[in-house]
Amino acid sequence: MHQENGSISIHTENIFPIIKKWLYSDKDIFVRELISNGVDAVNKLKRLSALGEADVAEDTKYWVRVTFDKDRKILHFRDNGIGMTAEEVKKYINQIAFSGAEEFLAKYQDKSDEGNQIIGHFGLGFYSAFMVADRVQIDTLSYQKDAEAVRWVCAGGTEYELSPSDLTERGTTVTLYLSEESGEFLDEFKLREIIDKYCSFLPVEIFLQDEKQPDQAKEEKPLNDIHPLWMRDPKECTSQDYKDFYYKVFMDYREPLFWIHLNVDYPFHLKGILYFPKISTEFDRLEGKIKLFNNQVFVADNIKEVIPEFLLLLKGVIDCTDLPLNVSRSFLQNDSNVIKISRHITKKVGDKLSELFQGEREKYNGYWEDLNPFVKYGCIREDKFYDRVKDILIYRTTKGDYVTLQEYLDRNKSQHENKVFYVSDEKQQAQYINLFKEQGLEAVILSGTIDLHFIQFIESKETGVHFNRIDSDLSESMKRTDQEDDREMGSKLDAIFKSALNKEQLKLQVEHLKALEMPAMVLLSEQSRRMQDMSALFGRGDMKNMFPDEETLVLNADNDLIKSIARLGEQPDKKEEAEMICRHVYDLAMLSHKQLEPAAMTEFITRSNKILSLLAQEREG
Numbered sequence: 001m002h003q004e005n006g007s008i009s010i011h012t013e014n015i016f017p018i019i020k021k022w023l024y025s026d027k028d029i030f031v032r033e034l035i036s037n038g039v040d041a042v043n044k045l046k047r048l049s050a051l052g053e054a055d056v057a058e059d060t061k062y063w064v065r066v067t068f069d070k071d072r073k074i075l076h077f078r079d080n081g082i083g084m085t086a087e088e089v090k091k092y093i094n095q096i097a098f099s100g101a102e103e104f105l106a107k108y109q110d111k112s113d114e115g116n117q118i119i120g121h122f123g124l125g126f127y128s129a130f131m132v133a134d135r136v137q138i139d140t141l142s143y144q145k146d147a148e149a150v151r152w153v154c155a156g157g158t159e160y161e162l163s164p165s166d167l168t169e170r171g172t173t174v175t176l177y178l179s180e181e182s183g184e185f186l187d188e189f190k191l192r193e194i195i196d197k198y199c200s201f202l203p204v205e206i207f208l209q210d211e212k213q214p215d216q217a218k219e220e221k222p223l224n225d226i227h228p229l230w231m232r233d234p235k236e237c238t239s240q241d242y243k244d245f246y247y248k249v250f251m252d253y254r255e256p257l258f259w260i261h262l263n264v265d266y267p268f269h270l271k272g273i274l275y276f277p278k279i280s281t282e283f284d285r286l287e288g289k290i291k292l293f294n295n296q297v298f299v300a301d302n303i304k305e306v307i308p309e310f311l312l313l314l315k316g317v318i319d320c321t322d323l324p325l326n327v328s329r330s331f332l333q334n335d336s337n338v339i340k341i342s343r344h345i346t347k348k349v350g351d352k353l354s355e356l357f358q359g360e361r362e363k364y365n366g367y368w369e370d371l372n373p374f375v376k377y378g379c380i381r382e383d384k385f386y387d388r389v390k391d392i393l394i395y396r397t398t399k400g401d402y403v404t405l406q407e408y409l410d411r412n413k414s415q416h417e418n419k420v421f422y423v424s425d426e427k428q429q430a431q432y433i434n435l436f437k438e439q440g441l442e443a444v445i446l447s448g449t450i451d452l453h454f455i456q457f458i459e460s461k462e463t464g465v466h467f468n469r470i471d472s473d474l475s476e477s478m479k480r481t482d483q484e485d486d487r488e489m490g491s492k493l494d495a496i497f498k499s500a501l502n503k504e505q506l507k508l509q510v511e512h513l514k515a516l517e518m519p520a521m522v523l524l525s526e527q528s529r530r531m532q533d534m535s536a537l538f539g540r541g542d543m544k545n546m547f548p549d550e551e552t553l554v555l556n557a558d559n560d561l562i563k564s565i566a567r568l569g570e571q572p573d574k575k576e577e578a579e580m581i582c583r584h585v586y587d588l589a590m591l592s593h594k595q596l597e598p599a600a601m602t603e604f605i606t607r608s609n610k611i612l613s614l615l616a617q618e619r620e621g
């Protein structure tokens with residue numbers, strides 16, 4: 001062919017500055033684009049060969065090869081794919097945004113569904129090379145019979161030069177003459193890192209080579225895995241395969257709990273694997289990672305617009321060919337496919353959980369501690385998800401088993417109806433738990449960060465059901481019913497405790513508790529405590545004054561210590577000591593309810609010492 005100079009047909013006066021600045025904020029992406037063009041070229045040739053339209057040796061090994069020459073500041077992207085004729089170069093390369101893949105598809109799509117896989121999604125892929133190169137050269141030889149190799153050169157403006165090339169083997173070589181500021185891309189580790197990130201699972205073997213070390217090529221191994229697990233038939237994958245893939249891709253050494261292999265062909269194409277990770281600390285809970293792929297090309301991590309937000313707490317890969325990934329994220333949110341995909345994933349996750357609950361309840365219970373933050377968050381975020389899983393939400397009880405809300409309500413109906421007692425801190429509320437257990441009562445454990453919201457959410461959904469913290473209310477079954485109220489004793493206790501504690505807001509209540517050894521306990525109304533928790537959560541100390549504590553000190557009229565206090569209080573010379581004991585009783589009750597403030601704690605310790613020395617002195621006689 002003769003040499004030809006021309007002008008690239010573009011619609012905007014100068015598109016290159018736009019490409020450089022806006023199209024890809026992340027420069028690394030040119031590597032992904034050029035490699036995936038090579039992969040596409042190979043796929044097209046394979047397809048033609050399968051249809052008998054291209055003459056390619058059966059044992060052909062296909063590859064994409066990236067080589068670099070540090071001295072000449074050159075990067076090569078080679079492939080042994082379909083190649084291009086001069087006409088194709090003019091059409092596909094010169095006419096920006098003209099998608100060769102689309103035309104290819106239009107021609108071959110009737111012949112097989114596989115054609116779909118060739119649609120490119122990334123927009124101006126090839127031109128991203130100009131983000132890092134001053135000059136780009138294409139040498140290409142088409143698979144077609146008697147084709148002549150052509151060279152296309154462009155120095156970043158709108159002018160190009162087309163001439164014969166000395167390329168002798170079928171395929172394409174794109175040469176990038178890197179700009180001064182893009183030298184970083186000549187570094188082997190940098191290139192390897194980018195290829196690992198974006199191309200780890202591309203379907204054609206990719207090699208990286210330093211041109212200064214030609215010997216490297218002999219022992220080289222491809223950088224990618226051309227058959228990633230999610231593309232394989234789930235029936236052929238073993239549990240070990242899933243675990244190995246998880247360890248490798250997410251660098252998580254802990255075994256995942258279980259996983260879901262997604263495999264949809266209609267009404268959209270979606271493949272992927274979602275893992276439910278094991279959680280070891282509370283901080284882990286935010287560490288999910290969902291990797292989004294498009295035809296095995298990595299696109300990005302954690303794209304909220306495509307994946308329901310609560311699923312981002314999981315780990316996994318999702319490969320979807322139907323996403324318009326070159327459009328803005330806000331557009332994605334409204335894309336009907338995206339909405340369908342998101343719904344589908346939500347449904348699959350709900351189904352998997354139900355399947356476990358129905359078929360392997362013991363296992364499901366065992367997973368619950370790791371699973372529950374995710375499930376609860378999902379319920380709060382997505383009504384549809386809640387609807388799917390509402391009957392399989394379970395609660396660990398103080399009896400040590402796991403029950404659904406309905407099971408809990410049913411088995412406690414005779415003692416309290418539509419009321420759920422819960423524990424938010426097992427250590428702190430241990431005394432109340434024991435009291436509950438002694439009376440044959442049970443509470444559920446809701447001690448996670450999300451539980452405060454979750455309780456409110458469930459109350460809003462399950463009308464009539466109320467959650468009460470174990471220390472917020474006295475169950476009727478804790479009281480003795482065989483005792484008459486002793487009004488006189490009541491008023492004596494009232495007088496001495498009020499005078500000793502001097503707390504206006506504090507309510508006093510004298511009861512006959514079945515737990516005789518317990519002198520007193522503090523109850524804080526559920527409402528008031530929730531307001532306090534909320535204000536602590538939002539760091540609003542000032543709200544504390546708006547919602548003062550509604551505490552009640554319950555004194556056990558049948559406890560010996562309380563009886564003594566009532567008697568002591570009547571003796572004027574013992575009043576001071578009696579008041580000291582009152583304060584101590586109050587502090588002890590408070591301690592199993594929440595932590596004391598620093599000043600109260602100091603006072604408590606000083607007083608404890610004083611009481612002990614009084615006791616010791618008395619013993620000495």
Ligand SMILES: Nc1ncnc2c1ncn2[C@@H]1O[C@H](COP(=O)(O)OP(=O)(O)OP(=O)(O)O)[C@@H](O)[C@H]1O
Pocket residue numbers: 033037038040041079081082083084092093097098099100101102119120121122123124125126127172
């Ligand atoms: N290595 C190659 N071998 C053969 N043809 C190529 C090669 N690179 C690019 N082409 C042709 O040039 C066209 C334009 O490439 P470009 O990367 O700009 O867009 P695309 O691949 O169609 O879509 P995408 O934006 O997803 O990359 C391709 O569709 C293809 O026909």
